[in-house]
Amino acid sequence: MKTRKKRLVEIYVWELPVRFFHWLNALCILILCITGFIIADPPAIMTETEANFSYWFGIIRFIHFVAAFIFFFNFIFRLYWGFAGNRYARWNNFVPLKKAQWKEIWEVIKVDVLMIKNKPVDSIGHNALACIIYLGVFCAFLLQSITGFGLYAKMSESIFPKLFAWTIPLMGGGLVAREIHHSLMWFFILFALIHVYLVFYHDYIEQRGEASSIIGGWKFIEEEIAEREEVEEKAEIITQAARKDE
Amino acid sequence: MKNKRLTIYEECQQKGISRREFLKICTTVAALIGVESSGIAQVVNALETKPRLPIIWLHLQECTCCSESFIRAYHPTVGNLLFDSISLDYTDTLMAASGEQAEACKEDTMQKYWGEYLLLIEGSIPTKDEAYCCIAGQSAKQIVEKCAAGAKAIIAWGNCASAGCVQAANPNPTGAKPAHKLIQGKPLINVQGCPPIADVMIGVIVYILTYDRIPQLDALGRPKMFYNRRVHDTCYRRANFDAGLFVESFDDENAKRGYCLYKVGCKGPSTYNSCGIIRWNESTSYPIQSGHPCLGCSEEGFWDKGPFYKRLPDIHGFGIEATADQIGLAVGTATIGGIAIHAVATNVRKKKLIENNEEEGDIL
Structure with missing residues (x-):
């Protein structure tokens, strides 16, 4: 029988709101991609009929628009959680302002991408490379929302999509916006491919329960790393408190 | 004594158009620019009190499809009215005069109605080498700048004058530019289309004639009432x-x-x-x-x-x-x-790491 000799502790990394965002977001993107493909190139499933007997393309578009609204507000909620959430969900993870973050990015490239180094990177939440890529993904979310709602504005009476309408002429018209919107969809598809693979990869070589952590929220972390993290967290709390006292 | 210019209504009377006929025309015009019945009085008032609008129509890098469209305005009364109510003083393709006479017409209009005339631009303006488009010894850019200086408002006809159209398409050999990129500080309307719809063209002119201001424009400078x-x-x-x-x-x-x-x-x-x-x-x-x-x-x-x-x-x-x-x-x-290559490489390069994690041991 095989057993592990490592001493691990469990750390609650992904809080419920983060997990909720993740899965709702995944579902929305899946629906948006499928309906998006159909809208871009509708299949010829109907012929020899009058238009007044069906509305299937209208329904596909309706699903796309509803999913888009859920996607957008879910995204806004995640931005909020970047300020309210725990240290693994905090906004400053995603913005590489510190030198240590850039150092870790390079470290991750060496260990996981180029595989010229073997010692795993000790990050508990996202590693720094993942974070900077998520920053790009968030920008893509924003751009996708702007182009999408901008194009949608003319079909709508409500105020919200109209807030985005002004961006379309800036891009050079609806055709360009449509092209950006369509190309970004491919970015999401490519991202999803690599994202899922990397989850499997980390789970396989690090055995910290990476894949299941986004369901339950807990990760298995080596005792020493967890202790170091605890000390860091306490130090942060103390310095924050000290700053408040001043 | 200054020559009194006749109002549009007075000119209609001279041509034998009855009051009833005149009001009919006003109603048609009101319908065209999309005002409701309460606005007809404004139109009547405008045509009764305003003289004909002097117009200079420039032809630059273009195919004349805008002019072709314009002369096909479907309501003949409106078409007639416009040719009577605007004073198309200069348009190289349609005017009877040619050569120096034609140019004299333009100079004359510009002098007489400085700050009052409407400038209509058909076609884009070459900027790479101004010699690509010259009329009467002047480059398109010079002509536009000169005429725009004294214009009350400028209408850019069609895609050429509004966005450069086919001349500005990649690789844009003449460096063609639309009017709004070269003219600053003047009200400018982009009447888009290749060509624009005849009745839209007329509608914009009538709007300016009636209200003495330019219509509401969208973000690309197109009148909202037709391009919304x-x-x-x-x-x-x-x-x-x-x-x-x-x-x-x-x-x-x-x-x-x-x-x-x-x-x-x-x-x-x-x-x-x-x-x-x-x-x-x-x-x-x-x-x-x-x-x-x-x-x-x-x-x-x-x-x-x-x-x-x-x-x-x-x-x-x-x-x-x-x-x-x-x-x-x-x-x-x-x-x-x-991903496939990376997965294979992982199993080769990280073999020890994975094995270290799975040490044999006893468990009860």
């Missing part, structure tokens, strides 16, 4: 779009049934124009009604966003022309290949 709605939303084939009934190719059964032209490249969903409402040639038809997809001719740079018969534009600069889907598929395949 998408061709797609005013299309009589829209029901087919919502029902998912599409023409697959131009010679199929679906084309004969008049299904939606979305899949053969119709740019209606991103084009703002009145084609679906006002239509062309006495409201007879418009491209989509004739079974041809909208090319999006009232949008900036529509030549470069082709091909016309495909829904998504080609992306240039990839050696071969490709659509986003082809590129996406290629990059996706490469990604999956990369």
Whole structure:
């Protein structure tokens, strides 16, 4: 029988709101991609009929628009959680302002991408490379929302999509916006491919329960790393408190 | 004593147009620019009190399709009225005078009505080498700058003057630029289309004549009253779009049934124009009604966003022309290949690490 000799502790990394965002977001993107493909190139499933007997393309578009609204507000909620959430969900993870973050990015490239180094990177939440890529993904979310709602504005009476309408002429018209919107969809598809693979990869070589952590929220972390993290967290709390006292 | 200029109504009287006829004309005009019945009085008042509007119409780098469209305004009374109520003092293609006489006409109008005349520009302006377009020894740029200085307002006819049209399409050999990029500090209206609809052209002029101000414009400088709605939303084939009934190719059964032209490249969903409402040639038809997809001719740079018969534009600069889907598929395949290689490499390079984690041991 095989057993592990490592001493691990469990750390609650992904809080419920983060997990909720993740899965709702995944579902929305899946629906948006499928309906998006159909809208871009509708299949010829109907012929020899009058238009007044069906509305299937209208329904596909309706699903796309509803999913888009859920996607957008879910995204806004995640931005909020970047300020309210725990240290693994905090906004400053995603913005590489510190030198240590850039150092870790390079470290991750060496260990996981180029595989010229073997010692795993000790990050508990996202590693720094993942974070900077998520920053790009968030920008893509924003751009996708702007182009999408901008194009949608003319079909709508409500105020919200109209807030985005002004961006379309800036891009050079609806055709360009449509092209950006369509190309970004491919970015999401490519991202999803690599994202899922990397989850499997980390789970396989690090055995910290990476894949299941986004369901339950807990990760298995080596005792020493967890202790170091605890000390860091306490130090942060103390310095924050000290700053408040001043 | 200063020569008193006759008002439009007075000129109508001289031509033997009755009061009843005149009011009919006013009502038509009001309907054209989209005011409700309470606004007719304003139109009547304007035409009763205002003299004819002096107009200089410049022809630069263009094909004259805007002029061709303009002279086909479908309501003859309105057409007549306009030729009587505006004073088309200078337009090289239509005027009787030629050569020095024609140029003298322009100079004369500019001097006499400095700050009052309307400048209509048809065509784009070359900037790479101004010699590409010269009239009477002056370059297009010089002429535009000179005429614009004394104009009350400027109307840029068609896609050439509004966005550069085909001359400005890649690689733009003459460096063609639309009017709004060269003229600053003057009210300028982009009457888009290639060509614009005749009745839209007339509607804009009548609006200026009636209200003495330019109409409300959208973000691209087009009058909102004519360019506020998408061709797609005013299309009589829209029901087919919502029902998912599409023409697959131009010679199929679906084309004969008049299904939606979305899949053969119709740019209606991103084009703002009145084609679906006002239509062309006495409201007879418009491209989509004739079974041809909208090319999006009232949008900036529509030549470069082709091909016309495909829904998504080609992306240039990839050696071969490709659509986003082809590129996406290629990059996706490469990604999956990369993942496979990485997965194999992981098992080779990280073998020890994985084995270290799985040390043999006893457990009860």
